[in-house]
Amino acid sequence: MDATSGVRMATGNGENSYAVNSRLQEKAILETWPVLRKAVEEVYTSLSTRWSTIVVADLGCSSGPNTLRFVTEVIGAIRAYTQKSEEHARGVEVQFFLNDLPGNDFNLVFRSLEHFEGIAGRKEAPPHYVAGLPGSYYGKLFPRQSVHLFHSSYSLMWRSKVPPELSTCTHLNEGNIYIGNTTPPTVIKLFQEQFRKDFELFLILRSRELVSGGRMLLTFLGRKSEEMLMHGEVSSMLELVAKSLQHLVQKGRVEKKKLDSFNLPYYAPSMKEVNTLIKKNGLFNVEQIKLFESNWDPQDDLDGDVVLDSASSGKNVAQCIRAVLEPLIVDHFGQDIIDELFMVFAATIAKHLEKAKAKYPIIMVSLKKAMPLNY
Numbered sequence: 001m002d003a004t005s006g007v008r009m010a011t012g013n014g015e016n017s018y019a020v021n022s023r024l025q026e027k028a029i030l031e032t033w034p035v036l037r038k039a040v041e042e043v044y045t046s047l048s049t050r051w052s053t054i055v056v057a058d059l060g061c062s063s064g065p066n067t068l069r070f071v072t073e074v075i076g077a078i079r080a081y082t083q084k085s086e087e088h089a090r091g092v093e094v095q096f097f098l099n100d101l102p103g104n105d106f107n108l109v110f111r112s113l114e115h116f117e118g119i120a121g122r123k124e125a126p127p128h129y130v131a132g133l134p135g136s137y138y139g140k141l142f143p144r145q146s147v148h149l150f151h152s153s154y155s156l157m158w159r160s161k162v163p164p165e166l167s168t169c170t171h172l173n174e175g176n177i178y179i180g181n182t183t184p185p186t187v188i189k190l191f192q193e194q195f196r197k198d199f200e201l202f203l204i205l206r207s208r209e210l211v212s213g214g215r216m217l218l219t220f221l222g223r224k225s226e227e228m229l230m231h232g233e234v235s236s237m238l239e240l241v242a243k244s245l246q247h248l249v250q251k252g253r254v255e256k257k258k259l260d261s262f263n264l265p266y267y268a269p270s271m272k273e274v275n276t277l278i279k280k281n282g283l284f285n286v287e288q289i290k291l292f293e294s295n296w297d298p299q300d301d302l303d304g305d306v307v308l309d310s311a312s313s314g315k316n317v318a319q320c321i322r323a324v325l326e327p328l329i330v331d332h333f334g335q336d337i338i339d340e341l342f343m344v345f346a347a348t349i350a351k352h353l354e355k356a357k358a359k360y361p362i363i364m365v366s367l368k369k370a371m372p373l374n375y
Contacts, residue, residue: 007158007265008103009062010323019064019108021323024298025154026066028362031292032219033073035366036151039215040077042368043148044092046213051091054078055147059137060155061098063105068112070151071096075125083124094128099141102134103327136160138198142209149215150206156220159265160198163190166263175246178238178264195267199277207283210369216284221268222291222363237296237317237360238264240352241325244345245333253337262332264325271363284367293359296349300357307353314350318342 009018043054056074061067078092098109113130135141137152138160165171166187173180173187206216223235245262248254271291278284295301297313298320307313322342330338352358 008101008327009105010326011063011105011108013064013108016319016322016326017064018062018323019105021298021320022062022064022066024294024320024360025062026069027294027298028219029066029069029153031294031362032153032217032364035288035364036073036217037077037080039149039217039366040074041081043215044078044081047092053093053095054149055095055097055142056149056151057097057099057133057142057147059099059141059150059152060158061100061104061109063108063112065112066153067098067109070153071098071128071130074149075128078126079124082126092126094126096128096130097133097142098130099133099135099137101136104134106132106134138201138205140205140209144208145211147206147209147214148211149217150210151217153219154221156199156202156218157222157266157268159194159267160201161194162263162265163194165190169261172260173263174260175242176239177242177245177259177262178266179235180239180242191267192273194265195269195273196277199269199274200281203278203281203283207369212369212371214369215287216367216369217364218367219362219364222274222361223268223270224291224361226270226272235268236352236358237321238266240348241321241345244341244348247344247348248337248341253340254333258333264328268361269363274363274365278365278367283370285370287366287368289363289365291361291363293361296353296358296360305357307357310350310353313353314346314348317349317353318346321345 010016010021011018013019047054058067058070061070074096075094078094098106100106109132133141137155161167166173171184171187171190173183176183179188179191210216242259245254245259249256249259271289275286275289278286297307297316299316300307300313302308319342322338322345326338329341
């Protein structure tokens with residue numbers, strides 16, 4: 001799997017699509033709105049001329065309501081700030097670039113624009129333009145010093161590729177699709193090293209593309225513990241996917257060697273890992289970094305540790321994960337097992353949630369491009 005193919009969400013707007021099953025991601029976006037508004041205001045006030053163009057890029061935009069919700073929020077933040085600070089008002093136009101891999105459902109995004117313009121196209125809104133930009137954010141995307149604000153939500157836990165030693169089966173992660181309790185230490189190091197390479201490259205590329213003082217807001221799944229054997233709820237979730245696949249192996253529906261050769265291009269880092277790499281890199285100043293949590297069940301908005309209906313929650317979780325993993329699973333195992341796999345997975349999740357409510361740790365980091373030493 002390379003950086004230009006592979007990871008993509010389930011397309012369209014049907015029952016199993018990502019567009020219909022992305023409430024979990026919506027909740028994370030809403031959690032970060034205040035930080036996004038602040039970043040937009042700082043970019044706006046830093047403009048050097050009375051009429052300027054602000055360039056904003058959403059990396060890993062996917063499709064569905066969350067994609068254009070981000071655009072709406074940026075426009076709303078500019079509109080609100082100009083109304084309360086008329087003496088600092090500037091004439092601005094906003095150029096949005098919605099970025100994802102070529103396999104993303106850009107057609108659905110473009111079809112949604114007509115409805116979106118009816119919401120965002122009010123008289124007081126700044127002129128704005130929306131364009132799609134296919135390509136990997138682990139590669140060059142923009143000319144140097146041309147972007148004011150980068151945003152990425154629920155994307156940077158995805159790697160550019162599976163570590164080569166795993167994809168070629170030089171090392172085996174037997175019975176697992178990610179880091180599990182039985183994953184060998186050498187394989188854990190491969191996942192960690194792939195994250196380090198990808199994240200450092202991402203920071204270098206985005207720093208080159210940002211204007212001086214440009215901002216970046218990143219939100220992605222992480223983990224609470226530094227210990228890999230206490231890897232956290234993201235790992236538990238993917239272990240349960242692996243367990244469901246193992247069930248199909250036992251039934252003769254999936255070949256064992258097929259399961260053993262399947263690994264996700266994924267890594268959920270700790271806050272310490274993220275912070276250490278940013279500081280080592282030296283290209284960005286950390287404005288804010290925090291970890292918050294979200295229930296596995298995207299429809300569960302209640303606090304507390306008790307799941308009221310584990311069977312219903314199991315189905316909700318399975319639907320959400322299916323929208324994310326189905327294309328990867330189909331590419332490797334074929335279409336025939338999908339419905340059965342996620343029925344088994346829903347039951348497995350329900351049993352897991354009978355013990356206690358499970359939550360995803362989510363890392364949010366707000367960055368500002370550092371000034372060069374010779375500035």
